[in-house]
Amino acid sequence: MYNMSETDTRSRLLWAAKELIWEYGVAATSPGMLLRRSGAGQGSLYHFFDGKAGWAREAIVAVAAELTAEADETLAGEPAGLPAIERYLQRPRNALLGCRLGRLAFDPDVIADDQLRAPIAGYFAHLRRLLAGAVRDAVRQGELPASTDARALAEALCAVVQGAYVTGRASDDAAAMRRATKAMRALLHAAGAGVGR
Amino acid sequence: MYNMSETDTRSRLLWAAKELIWEYGVAATSPGMLLRRSGAGQGSLYHFFDGKAGWAREAIVAVAAELTAEADETLAGEPAGLPAIERYLQRPRNALLGCRLGRLAFDPDVIADDQLRAPIAGYFAHLRRLLAGAVRDAVRQGELPASTDARALAEALCAVVQGAYVTGRASDDAAAMRRATKAMRALLHAAGAGVGR
DNA sequence: GTCTATAAGTGGATAGAC
């Protein structure tokens, strides 16, 4: 039987770290903010984690696991190919909150510490692999031209979502995400319309 | 005749602010860093600028003007339409450095101060207008389908570039930009191939 | 495990001499 109270305080700290990093990034999240939001005391923080890099890394790793599971769910399901790509583009997203991992790409603390950047890189690598697979399925099913560069298109699909987070937040316009992904779907359909002729 | 030494010190401070904000964002750039890089003294900083929000805003406004001029040059030139869009996508960019304005979208200081966010929003609004104009030209010239939603496609074109900065930096992979924009060009050509039949 | 006390360093800004 494990110690329940330990698990609780540690979990609360990690939950608060995930929330705060989403809202403010790593560099702008301070130990004080973490203690206030979690309700834990300073002693607990340094008991459970090895400094700021410690809890930041654990939070990022946990979020990466969550987003990876979501991506698997969306893209590995049926039907495969173009419908899977459409499911990815049409996922509900709040452009103003930002991608929980993508918004960290230019965080000074993340740039300076490869231990923090690596889980983020891993998530995007996985996402691009899934998207490239969906593109190849689409080509196989005649939904996209045979000349399609799957790796490049996967990068563009990933980028258009991440970019809409950026322009949406910069312009304080949550509709940017819907517009950008709608245009992407239209392009894919128009490109696919010419196949087989 | 204006005071040359004043102009010099002020210019050096502003130049340093633009550089540092590009490298670290606003929140992570401190007065101390600014003084070290510019070589100016503390007194000069507070003589010429009204606190951090002051020099940060001036730097952002200046960068927005520079990027706006670049966009005008690229997109307003000849030939118009799809070639203009291609020129935009193929501009030389360093994905690892990031967009000088887009990288600020999730900066805590920028999010918290509309005076800092407004020039960034203005730049992106201008860029989207230019891109939407190029898309309409392309439709008129038969390079894209008549059904094309110019505003949405402009958003997607803007987003794919901004997103490639994000995934490129996160994955420490400067080639992400070339891949994403290449896929976008291929999609545009494939979509345009079906026009007029 | 959790608490309070503490400390060295930095961030952002002001004061006042020159």
Add this chain to the structure above:
DNA sequence: GTCTATCCACTTATAGAC
């Protein structure tokens, strides 16, 4: 205009009692 001295708040972390 530019300088140095100074200030308060906060960040990150450690010490040591309970």
